[in-house]
Amino acid sequence: MKSCLVVDDSKVIRMVARRILETLDFEISEAKDGQEALDACLSEMPDAILLDWNMPVMDGIDFLRHLRVSKGGDAPVVVFCTTENDMSHIVEAMKAGANEYIMKPFDKEIIEAKFTQVGLL
Amino acid sequence: MTPDDFALLAGILKERSGLSIGPEKTYLLESRLNPVAKKNNIANLDELVAQVRLKRSEPLLHDITEAMTTNESFFFRDAKPFETFENAILPNLLADRAAKKSLRIWSAACSTGQEAYSLAMILREMAPKLAGWRIEIVGTDISQEVLEKAKVGIYSQFEVQRGLPVKYLMKYFTQVNELWQIDSAIRAMVSYKEFNLLKDLKSLGTFDIIFCRNVLIYFDQPTKAQVLAAMSGILAKDGCLFMGAAETVLGISDVFQPVPGQRGVYGMATAAPATPKLNSLQSVAG
Ligand SMILES: C[S@@+](CC[C@H](N)C(=O)[O-])C[C@H]1O[C@@H](n2cnc3c(N)ncnc32)[C@H](O)[C@@H]1O
Numbered sequence: 166m167k168s169c170l171v172v173d174d175s176k177v178i179r180m181v182a183r184r185i186l187e188t189l190d191f192e193i194s195e196a197k198d199g200q201e202a203l204d205a206c207l208s209e210m211p212d213a214i215l216l217d218w219n220m221p222v223m224d225g226i227d228f229l230r231h232l233r234v235s236k237g238g239d240a241p242v243v244v245f246c247t248t249e250n251d252m253s254h255i256v257e258a259m260k261a262g263a264n265e266y267i268m269k270p271f272d273k274e275i276i277e278a279k280f281t282q283v284g285l286l
Numbered sequence: 287m288t289p290d291d292f293a294l295l296a297g298i299l300k301e302r303s304g305l306s307i308g309p310e311k312t313y314l315l316e317s318r319l320n321p322v323a324k325k326n327n328i329a330n331l332d333e334l335v336a337q338v339r340l341k342r343s344e345p346l347l348h349d350i351t352e353a354m355t356t357n358e359s360f361f362f363r364d365a366k367p368f369e370t371f372e373n374a375i376l377p378n379l380l381a382d383r384a385a386k387k388s389l390r391i392w393s394a395a396c397s398t399g400q401e402a403y404s405l406a407m408i409l410r411e412m413a414p415k416l417a418g419w420r421i422e423i424v425g426t427d428i429s430q431e432v433l434e435k436a437k438v439g440i441y442s443q444f445e446v447q448r449g450l451p452v453k454y455l456m457k458y459f460t461q462v463n464e465l466w467q468i469d470s471a472i473r474a475m476v477s478y479k480e481f482n483l484l485k486d487l488k489s490l491g492t493f494d495i496i497f498c499r500n501v502l503i504y505f506d507q508p509t510k511a512q513v514l515a516a517m518s519g520i521l522a523k524d525g526c527l528f529m530g531a532a533e534t535v536l537g538i539s540d541v542f543q544p545v546p547g548q549r550g551v552y553g554m555a556t557a558a559p560a561t562p563k564l565n566s567l568q569s570v571a572g
Contacts, residue, residue: 250443252461255452266452268443275447281365282451 167285168192172202172225173217173246182215182246185273189286199223203231210237213285215276216263218247218254226261233262242283246271287316291335295319295350298338302351303428304484304513306506318353325349352429356504359397361450362404363499364531370548371495372408375526379494380415382524388420392493394483394517395501396425399436399476400445403468405497406475407454424490426481433478439468484509487516494522499530507538514539518554527552 169191171182176197183193194211196202200223202214214232218225225245232238242264247254250268258266265279280286292312299305307315316331323334326346337346362368383389393402402425409421427433446455446466459466481490483501496517502510518541521527527542529535529550535542542552 250464252456255456259452259456266455268447271447275444278360278448282449 166190166192167212168194169213169215170194170196170202170205170211170241171215172196172199172220172228173215174198174220175217178217182276185276186215188273189277189280199225199228199231202228203235206232206238206241207235210240212241213280214241214243215246215267216243218245218249218258226258229258229261229263242285244279244283287312287331287335291331294335294338298347299351299354300506300509302347302484303355303482304505304509305351305354306504306509307354315354319350322346322349322353352431355429355432357397357429357432359400359500360448361400361446361454363401363449365449367497367499367528367550368404368408370551371405371528372412374548375495375551376412379524379526383494387418388422389495390422390424390491390493391495392490392497393423393425393476394496394498396427396436396478397429397432398441398445399425399432399439399468399478400441400449401425401497401499402436402476402478403439403472404449406472407458409475410458410472421475423476424493425476425478426483426490427478428480428482430480433480436476436478437473439473440465441468442466483513483516487520490520492520492522494525495528496521496525497528499528499533501530503530503533511539515541518542521554523554523556525554 169186171179171193173179173182174197179195183195186193194205196205198220203223216225216229225247229243243262244265244267245258245263246267246269248269255266264283267275267279277286289309292309292315295315296307299307319331319334323331326349328334328337379389391405393405396402402423406423409416425436440462442465446459455466458469458472460469498517502513505513514535517527526545529552531550535552541555543555545551545553
């Protein structure tokens with residue numbers, strides 16, 4: 166079973182994502198901001214990370230930059246999942262080391278398609 | 287709608303587009319025809335059926351046929367066929383056509399263009415290898431409305447997320463407000479044309495690859511067989527036919543045979559040249 170860390174400051178979104186990813190056979194952990202996510206990753210790297218952009222304390226892009234320079238931090242497959250839906254954000258995210266990008270709103274089909282594309286399914 | 291009304295309309299649909307629907311689809315028929323009635327200033331469905339009975343006006347029948355098509359499509363639908371196209375089928379064809387340097391590909395029920403554009407993007411990625419080649423991608427559909435959308439190439443956020451890798455979105459699309467338009471360079475690789483698969487296919491010329499996906503599924507067996515036979519007449523001897531994930535030629539037509547190891551891909555049953563290739567295909571699959 167693959168593990169996926171769901172990072173989002175909205176409890177509702179985390180729950181929706183968890184439900185979808187559990188049906189796709191992922192073991193889910195959650196974090197509500199980038200700092201919490203980074204702490205979680207430093208203790209154990211997940212296989213996948215579903216990552217929001219705008220969050221308090223540390224946002225998604227900052228988290229990603231920190232992650233990618235951490236030991237073992239190049240391993241997790243990172244899929245952004247955010248309301249930021251313009252090209253400049255997408256390009257910035259991919260440059261920072263994201264593997265895929267989902268523009269909210271999302272549904273099971275989109276998550277499944279994107280996770281398949283990056284080889285997680 | 288009475289069973290008689292249903293039978294009348296179902297008969298017209300079958301004749302015009304090949305669509306085969308049973309009485310269990312009465313509800314679907316009604317819900318799709320309500321907007322047609324409205325558009326043609328017809329008060330209700332009874333009135334619409336009465337008009338069809340009375341005068342069979344071509345524009346009205348056209349609208350009815352178009353309203354009953356199912357146009358759902360995604361970029362790189364089912365992923366696998368496009369990988370097969372790129373990695374297993376194309377290399378052989380390119381080798382075979384090295385002297386002629388020309389390739390014709392047909393998206394036979396292209397709907398809003400995602401299939402044709404997926405193929406175009408794959409070929410674009412290989413551009414250096416294809417320098418000097420004349421590659422034609424033809425997209426056809428019975429519905430004028432979807433073709434208009436295909437030509438403009440503007441897709442919703444939802445449509446560009448199902449199947450399209452973000453790297454292609456970045457590379458080949460431009461954002462237009464909340465929508466995404468595929469770049470003119472990719473649009474220019476595909477020519478679109480209104481065409482009914484029940485008509486004589488010969489006018490389209492010969493193709494090396496045919497994508498005929500998720501359309502025969504709506505036809506009855508004899509119609510499927512008829513279209514497949516006609517397609518075999520315009521497919522190059524060593525060409526390939528790609529069908530949808532839920533479709534097969536098996537038990538319907540023996541003009542095509544499955545390409546071993548490649549689900550949903552068919553070659554001509556009579557084609558000797560296709561056979562030596564099967565080994566290399568299998569090795570890719572294995
Ligand atoms: C579900 S779409 C398939 C799109 C694409 N090939 C794919 O697999 O995603 C089916 C399309 O077939 C078209 N179609 C139905 N009957 C047809 C006919 N007799 N001739 C040409 N196109 C037809 C419809 O208009 C519709 O756009």
